[in-house]
Amino acid sequence: MTPTPETIDLLIEARWIATVDQDETLKNHAVAVHDGRILAILPTAEARNRYAPAARHVLDQHILIPGLINLHTHxxxxxxxxxADDIPLMEWLQKHIWPAESALVSHQFVLDGTRLACAEMLRGGITCFNDMYFFPQAAAQAAGEFGMRAALGITTLEFPGNYASDADDYIAKGLAAREACSGNPLLSFCLAPHAPYTVSDRSFQRIVTLAGQLNLPIHCHIHETCNEIEDAIKQHGRRPLARLQDLGLIGPSFIGVHAVHLNDAEIAQLAAASCSIAHCPSSNLKLASGFARITEMQRAGVNIGLGTDSAASNNRLDMFWEMRMAALLAKGLSGDASTLPALEVLRMATLNGARALGLDDVTGSITPGKSADLCAVSLGDTDCQPCFDPLSHLIHVAGRDQVSDVWIAGKCVLEHKTLRIGNEFHLDASTALWQNKLEVCTGSNAA
Structure with missing residues (x-):
């Protein structure tokens, strides 16, 4: 007697599946999804016999991958x-970005800006982003509207802004936002001290205490430029990482952003402490910050994820771009073409990012029991032919334009390259409004 097929919500059949937690790329397999979670990965023919899905999605020219995780953005x-392009970091911040933020950043600015970012990220296969900015409840609202997974920063600086008056106020408002968002399973929080040059010892010590009490990651810019290190030595008598070590920040919950200028001892220190790094290759290059020693970090055992940084310093929220850039830079700088093969780069953009955020039991790989955060990438275009190795094509041939469908917790948020939500927010109109205000504020004027 033939068993009755099991009723499930969704069956996704793909030509290839890169689960990420396995080395092998599966061919002609399917992912069974129910109640937002992955039930099983099995050969397509077997899946058709075992399951009766409410919806079936056939991806006969696609590779199915975990949703991409943007480990650092604003x-x-x-x-x-x-x-303000083509300007060094500190000049860019002090003369352009910070004045503009002082004039215009508000709840509505963050809501509209994060909506714009969510639309861009979803179209590029990003299902989760780790954010460091002001008004996190506005960012939470935008992420919720688009159905995105987000780790929101309890951003901390010493100087006043439109959002908070001092470090204690930043922390208090961030913790209140965390409490207000506690009912959304797609949202988590990080403690996000901006950088060693903007946060005091006292504030760092309080952040360490909170991280231990609340079991939250710490997300912080570190060793981004040579000037940052030189200034730290003058002010504190030691390099920034040494100062953070003395203050108790360096440990498994620490996510160091950029980490461009590390010596051998510091790489060993990060590895020994089980820290994570958010590698942002495009932003590092555009701001001329330098070349992060990714090959050495990887060999030492540092957990490395990928981030875009902001669209103001990149200028796109494109993880396909970051994956290929990371791979090519590592090969070129190391002189070793075998460095960062395609699967390892994909892990950096998925499972490693989830691990850094403490979400690796939830997302980051196509694994039974995990959330169905998935991204379908078409390799059927003429530009992608012939295809001998789908994983290599994913990194070195395909781009975000090949992303066709995206699911988060089993819900389709991008279907056949079309967002399922977002038109009602009139993003073109709101963006044009903010552009006009920024042009007046900064004295710039687009043609």
């Missing part, structure tokens, strides 16, 4: 895309 700064 999402709302998408409204500042291209506002």
């Amino acid at each position: 999402a709302a700064m998408s409204l500042m895309r291209g506002i």
